[in-house]
Amino acid sequence: MYSRRIILGFTLVSILIGLFILACAVSILLKTYPVIMGMSQKGKNLVNISFIADKIFTQIEEIYGSKETILPSFLEGTVDDFPDFKYKINFKEEKEDLYKVELELFWQREGKYESKYFVSTLRRR
Numbered sequence: 001m002y003s004r005r006i007i008l009g010f011t012l013v014s015i016l017i018g019l020f021i022l023a024c025a026v027s028i029l030l031k032t033y034p035v036i037m038g039m040s041q042k043g044k045n046l047v048n049i050s051f052i053a054d055k056i057f058t059q060i061e062e063i064y065g066s067k068e069t070i071l072p073s074f075l076e077g078t079v080d081d082f083p084d085f086k087y088k089i090n091f092k093e094e095k096e097d098l099y100k101v102e103l104e105l106f107w108q109r110e111g112k113y114e115s116k117y118f119v120s121t122l123r124r125r
Helices: 012-064
Strands: 074-078 086-095 098-109 112-123
Antiparallel strands (some): 086 098
């Protein structure tokens, strides 16, 4: 009779191959982490800037939505709750009592000025 050996567990070679594959995957993830964090930060900034623009458009509609108030051709200023942000607004008449509102937001980040452009409409009633 010949004896049969029962092999239980992993060999040293299989463990080393598994660790090598794991190390490669972790190194790839570590390289992509800063890119993912940068994209996440850009997304957060865009959401905040869109929130500020929406707030400005809401205030414009409250103030200039009535035909009784005089509509200027442009406005400039800073946002009350966010003093780091400045804006310029241009009003262009499309049709009778319908205006195109062009908003440009400006802010300073890391020593550079950045801006974002938004467009909406205003119907005066």
